[in-house]
Amino acid sequence: MEEESPLTGISPPGRIAAPGEGIGQDELALAARNHGLPLEALRYEVTPAGLHYVLVHYDIPDTGTDSTPAPTPWRLTLHGRLRTPLDLSLDDLRALPSVTHRVTMECAGNGRARLSPRPVSQPWLVEAVGTAEWTGVPLRAVLAEAGVTPDAVEAVFTGADHGVERGVEQDYRRSLPLPVAVGADVLLAHTMNGGPLPPQHGHPLRLVVPGWYGMAHVKWLRDIELVDTAFRGYQQATAYRFRQSPEEPGEPVTRIAPRALLIPPGFPDFMSRTRVVRPGPVRIAGRAWSGYGPVVRVELSTDGGGGWADAEVLPQGGHPYAWQGWHADWTAVPGSHTLLTRATDASGRTQPVQQPWNRGGFGNNQVQTVSVVCR
Amino acid sequence: MEEESPLTGISPPGRIAAPGEGIGQDELALAARNHGLPLEALRYEVTPAGLHYVLVHYDIPDTGTDSTPAPTPWRLTLHGRLRTPLDLSLDDLRALPSVTHRVTMECAGNGRARLSPRPVSQPWLVEAVGTAEWTGVPLRAVLAEAGVTPDAVEAVFTGADHGVERGVEQDYRRSLPLPVAVGADVLLAHTMNGGPLPPQHGHPLRLVVPGWYGMAHVKWLRDIELVDTAFRGYQQATAYRFRQSPEEPGEPVTRIAPRALLIPPGFPDFMSRTRVVRPGPVRIAGRAWSGYGPVVRVELSTDGGGGWADAEVLPQGGHPYAWQGWHADWTAVPGSHTLLTRATDASGRTQPVQQPWNRGGFGNNQVQTVSVVCR
Numbered sequence: 001m002e003e004e005s006p007l008t009g010i011s012p013p014g015r016i017a018a019p020g021e022g023i024g025q026d027e028l029a030l031a032a033r034n035h036g037l038p039l040e041a042l043r044y045e046v047t048p049a050g051l052h053y054v055l056v057h058y059d060i061p062d063t064g065t066d067s068t069p070a071p072t073p074w075r076l077t078l079h080g081r082l083r084t085p086l087d088l089s090l091d092d093l094r095a096l097p098s099v100t101h102r103v104t105m106e107c108a109g110n111g112r113a114r115l116s117p118r119p120v121s122q123p124w125l126v127e128a129v130g131t132a133e134w135t136g137v138p139l140r141a142v143l144a145e146a147g148v149t150p151d152a153v154e155a156v157f158t159g160a161d162h163g164v165e166r167g168v169e170q171d172y173r174r175s176l177p178l179p180v181a182v183g184a185d186v187l188l189a190h191t192m193n194g195g196p197l198p199p200q201h202g203h204p205l206r207l208v209v210p211g212w213y214g215m216a217h218v219k220w221l222r223d224i225e226l227v228d229t230a231f232r233g234y235q236q237a238t239a240y241r242f243r244q245s246p247e248e249p250g251e252p253v254t255r256i257a258p259r260a261l262l263i264p265p266g267f268p269d270f271m272s273r274t275r276v277v278r279p280g281p282v283r284i285a286g287r288a289w290s291g292y293g294p295v296v297r298v299e300l301s302t303d304g305g306g307g308w309a310d311a312e313v314l315p316q317g318g319h320p321y322a323w324q325g326w327h328a329d330w331t332a333v334p335g336s337h338t339l340l341t342r343a344t345d346a347s348g349r350t351q352p353v354q355q356p357w358n359r360g361g362f363g364n365n366q367v368q369t370v371s372v373v374c375r
Numbered sequence: 376m377e378e379e380s381p382l383t384g385i386s387p388p389g390r391i392a393a394p395g396e397g398i399g400q401d402e403l404a405l406a407a408r409n410h411g412l413p414l415e416a417l418r419y420e421v422t423p424a425g426l427h428y429v430l431v432h433y434d435i436p437d438t439g440t441d442s443t444p445a446p447t448p449w450r451l452t453l454h455g456r457l458r459t460p461l462d463l464s465l466d467d468l469r470a471l472p473s474v475t476h477r478v479t480m481e482c483a484g485n486g487r488a489r490l491s492p493r494p495v496s497q498p499w500l501v502e503a504v505g506t507a508e509w510t511g512v513p514l515r516a517v518l519a520e521a522g523v524t525p526d527a528v529e530a531v532f533t534g535a536d537h538g539v540e541r542g543v544e545q546d547y548r549r550s551l552p553l554p555v556a557v558g559a560d561v562l563l564a565h566t567m568n569g570g571p572l573p574p575q576h577g578h579p580l581r582l583v584v585p586g587w588y589g590m591a592h593v594k595w596l597r598d599i600e601l602v603d604t605a606f607r608g609y610q611q612a613t614a615y616r617f618r619q620s621p622e623e624p625g626e627p628v629t630r631i632a633p634r635a636l637l638i639p640p641g642f643p644d645f646m647s648r649t650r651v652v653r654p655g656p657v658r659i660a661g662r663a664w665s666g667y668g669p670v671v672r673v674e675l676s677t678d679g680g681g682g683w684a685d686a687e688v689l690p691q692g693g694h695p696y697a698w699q700g701w702h703a704d705w706t707a708v709p710g711s712h713t714l715l716t717r718a719t720d721a722s723g724r725t726q727p728v729q730q731p732w733n734r735g736g737f738g739n740n741q742v743q744t745v746s747v748v749c750r
Contacts, residue, residue, distance in 0.1 A: 010649035010748050022397015025500075027487060028406060030650050032500050037390035041574070048440050050425030050573045057645050059415040065423050097581065113403060125400075125407050164433050175403040199416070270540040271496065274385035275406050292537045351467040373385050 011167045013333040014246070016359070027113075027123045036127025042287050045131070045325070046102065049193050052130030053214075055107050055122060057172055058163025061220050063203050073197035074204050074222070077200040078186070080156075081226035083147030090204055093137050093190060100135040101185060102322040104289040108213035108253045112361030118345045126261060126368050131322050132139075133199075134208045137187035138181045143226075148178070152226040155181040156233070157207050160220035168234045174218055175231035176209065182356065183212045188193055188221065202254045210321035211255050211291035213363070215240050221242045243359045256291030258351060260298045260326065260343035264370050275372040281343060282330045287323035288313065290345035297344040298326040304338035305353055307368075311341070332374040339370040386542045389621070389735070393491040395680070402498045404486075411502025417638045417662050420700070421477065423570050427505030428589075430482050430497060430574045432547055433538025436595050438578050441571045449579050455531075455601035458522030465579055468512050468565060476560060476585055477697040479664040483588035483615060483628045494736035501636060501743050503523035506662075506697050507576075509583045511564035515557045518601075521555070527601040527737065530556040531608070532582050535595035543609045549583065550595055550606035550720030560585045563596065585696035586630050588667035588738070590615050613706070618734045631666030632740040633726060635673045635701065639745050650747040657705045662720040663688065663697035665720035670717040673701040679713035680728055682743075686716070707749040714745040 017024075023031070034055050036270055042320045066071030076093065079085040107128035112119055115125070143155075159172040180186070187208040190197065197203040202219030209216040215235065231237075241250030266277035288295040294316055299308040311328035330339075342351040355366035392399075398406070401731065409430050416426045430726035439445030450470065453461040482503035487494055489501070518530070532545040555561070562583040572578040579595030584591040590610065606612075616625030639662050641652035656667075663670040669691055674683040717726040730741035 010647055010651070012646065013646040022399060023403050024397060024646070025488075028398050028498055028644055029500060031403060031406040032411045032498070032502055033413040035429075036407045036574070038408040038431065038435055040437075044443065044574075045453075046442075048574055050429075051435075054410075054425075056413065057641050059639075060413055060426075062418060064418065066420065067421075100380060113400075123403055125404060127407055132736060148436075161394065163642045163645055164651060171652075198423055199419075200413070200425060206574070216519075264434075267538045268433050269386040269389065270538055271401055271405075272385050273401070276539060277384070352430070369387075 011164045014359070015120050015165055016118055019117060023113070023123050024120065030122045034122055037130050038105070039127060039261065039264050046133055046193060047130040047243055047302060048356060049132065049198050049201065052132055052201065052245070053107060053128040054201060055174035056161065058161045059219055061160040061162070063160055063199065063205060063220050076205060076222060076224070078142065078146050078224045081149040081228055085150060085248060086146050087144065090190065093188060093326065096137045096138055096141060098135050099187070099207065100133055101187060102131060102133050102320065103208055103210045103318040104131045104216050104323040105217060106130065106256050106259070108215050108362045109332050111288065111355070111364030111366055114362050114366060115355060115357055115364065116233055119352070119359060121361060129261070132192050133194065134189040135164050135191035136208065137185040138184065139186040139188055140184065142188065143182060148226055150348060151228040153160035153229065154178055154227050154231050156225045156227055156231045157218040157221055158223040159218045160222050165234060166238065168238070171233050172218065172235065174215065174216055174235050175227070175235045177337055180209070182344065195356065209321070213253055213256055215253065215324055237286050239360065240362065241360065242362060246359065253362045256289065257346045258288070258292070258295060258343040258349050259365045260286055260288035260341040262286035262300070262339060262341045262370060266374065277332045277372055277374050279332055279334055279374055282332045283327055283328040284330050284339065286341060288343035289323035290343065290349060291344035292349055293341045294320070295324050296346050299342050300328045300330070301340040302330050302337055305340050332372070334374050337372045339372055340367045342367045386539045388541055390495050392495055392705055397496050398488070399495065402495060405497045409497055410594045411499060411608060412505050414502060414636065421508055421568060422505040423574065424507065424573050427507055427576065428482060428501065428503040430589060431536065431575060433536045434538065436535040436537070436575050436690045438535055438574065438595050440574055440578060445579070451580060451599070453521050454519065455525035456603055457525040457601050458524060460652070461517065461521050465565065468563060468580070471516060473512055474562070474582065475508055475511050476562060477506060477508050477694040478504045478583055478585045478595065479504065479698040480589050480592060481631050481634070483737045485592050486730070486739030489729060489741060490732055490736050490739065494734060495516060496736060504636070508537050508568050509562055509564040510566035511562040511583065513559065514561040514563055515559065517563065518557060523601055524746070527553055528601040528604065529553060529602050529606050531600045531602055531606045532593040532596055533598040534564045534593045535597050540609060541613065544612070545609050547593065548608045548611065549591055549610050549613055550602070551591065551712070588628055588631055590628065608618070614735065615737065616735065617737060621734065622680040628737045631739050632663035633663070633667070633670060633720040633724050634740045634745050635663035635716040635726070637661035637663055637675070637714060637716045637745060640747065649727055650745060652707045652747055652749050653710055654707055654749055657707045658702055659705050659714065660700065660702040661716060662698035663701055663718035665718065665724060667724055668721035669695070669701050670718045671721050674717050675705070676715040677705050680715050707747070709749050710748065713749045713750065714747055715742045717742045
């Protein structure tokens with residue numbers, strides 16, 4: 001024993017990095033265990049499960065794997081403002097009619113480490129995204145079976161992951177407004193890309209809320225409570241708010257702002273990640289998405305933002321919740337170039353060249369910058 | 376075009392961080408795309424593929440996935456000091472008798488970011504490890520078919536990944552001394568944990584060299600050349616050497632030094648990763664491994680290294696290349712504690728409390744430190 005220390009001692013409040021302050025060992029510990037999509041993996045229309053971004057707040061709970069059963073059989077309980085509380089096994093859920101949605105998911109903190117000053121948390125650059133085929137039971141079907149009472153206003157989802165955050169001990173827990181929860185697209189997903197969920201993606205069951213940032217897609221989902229007042233838990237009322245100062249209540253983080261990413265062309269330098277291309281025609285391709293509707297325009301700049309040209313954007317092709325492919329042709333000439341890309345969606349939302357700042361580093365969609373040397 | 380810049384401008388020489396210098400954006404870009412084993416995943420005897428550590432020097436090449444064929448069918452060529460050069464398809468390889476080895480693999484740079492001063496490269500803490508079941512054809516069987524000529528001294532393995540490193544453009548390429556290459560345990564692996572290799576682990580074929588650090592297990596393996604002089608390529612003669620200064624030739628990095636890791640007990644704080652446990656009995660469990668033979672002893676300290684007690688080490692159980700489980704019982708009392716663990720193998724090698732330094736940050740096996748608060 002060294003000395004007694006209160007919980008607040010191990011769980012400091014959120015903070016903003018000092019000007020020029022490098023990434024700390026605490027941020028590095030998060031970066032080493034979580035991971036983004038290596039940008040060349042944008043080549044896959046559906047991201048192989050092991051390449052999809054992962055952000056786990058606490059530990060991956062011990063809920064079994066494809067080949068190793070969990071210590072205790074999984075149950076999903078539904079209670080609260082319901083006529084008939086339910087207690088379902090995985091077999092019960094798998095016996096219900098299922099649907100499959102191809103969904104692009106992005107972390108609400110994507111881009112945080114490019115902000116200045118930098119909010120100290122998981123230090124994403126631009127790569128916290130992925131697209132998977134999620135198969136499961138529409139939540140509305142299960143809620144219809146249970147019978148939501150007229151006074152219910154939100155559904156609260158609880159995962160099996162447990163930890164401390166900013167001094168608050170908690171199970172990971174988030175709510176959705178009832179009109180969102182009973183939307184046709186929200187799933188209780190038991191299958192990812194045709195197989196069981198990997199441990200880090202919520203095995204054996206997670207919520208999938210197409211169009212919303214990742215914090216809404218509660219992993220290792222074990223309980224749903226229908227409530228008659230707005231949920232005020234940590235992940236809803238304290239974290240995941242757009243704020244300039246810690247005191248203000250802030251607006252909630254919800255849907256995904258538009259973003260385009262390009263597959264870095266040519267080949268990389270190991271350390272600087274600068275790209276090398278040969279002179280001549282180069283096909284620039286990528287993906288673009290938005291939680292507010294289809295992407296209607298993608299632009300590419302090959303001169304650091306001086307000029308922009310429209311790329312060809314592929315249609316959604318029957319997958320309204322998934323990213324869209326795009327491409328443009330560029331003729332590389334010897335020298336150094338900076339490639340930028342930006343998406344605009346059907347709602348008119350687009351991406352800023354300079355990012356508006358918020359204290360949590362949420363909802364950033366500053367344009368991607370890729371350094372290329374042609375020789 | 377901005378300005379013409381030579382390749383050396385985008386690919387600076389290796390460097391050592393200044394005292395107190397935080398992790399830079401270049402190191403962060405590597406940490407965001409590569410990832411370690413989340414330490415709680417030490418609970419799995421065989422690591423689910425998506426949780427196994429990944430280190431990719433350049434890009435993951437476009438070699439297809441389980442569901443998406445590669446743009447061109449995969450071939451493995453064998454040439455050089457052979458009586459009969461071979462050009463094999465995957466079907467050719469899969470038609471040969473295969474074996475399965477359970478292998479613990481670790482990055483040679485594991486622990487680098489804990490060194491002081493810190494070599495600037497992929498900033499691992501302690502988590503760059505994983506254990507998989509690799510199935511494939513023993514390399515010796517294919518070499519016997521081709522007929523190695525008596526003047527061959529090494530086999531050179533080339534992957535499909537291409538990039539620049541410290542100013543040198545290259546395909547990733549490493550050699551093995553012939554006596555190692557024809558050892559009974561070296562595999563041309565086409566299957567990981569019973570399925571096709573995921574893209575990031577070398578789809579469709581990689582070399583597996585049990586007991587050696589990860590740099591030897593060439594991914595996306597496309598060519599093997601038998602040579603009659605020692606290979607002097609970048610990854611052999613420049614990188615992956617134990618050196619104090621850039622000028623000295625240094626000793627090559629080869630086998631894995633012993634290491635024990637414990638599964639952090641209790642639950643974590645999101646940001647500090649400090650663990651919280653309740654007072655009373657706590658089972659501390661983990662894994663330990665060495666590339667020099669079985670682990671014969673694991674010790675645990677619960678007071679920051681003041682005292683050490685032996686843990687119970689499980690036998691290898693028919694898997695001589697895989698980590699061994701271990702556990703010890705601890706009675707937690709309120710206060711702050713620092714848990715340390717260290718392994719000793721049958722060769723007598725063990726782990727230092729203070730890490731000897733080398734310029735590349737290779738072969739580190741300083742003891743793990745886990746901060747725990749009991750309340």
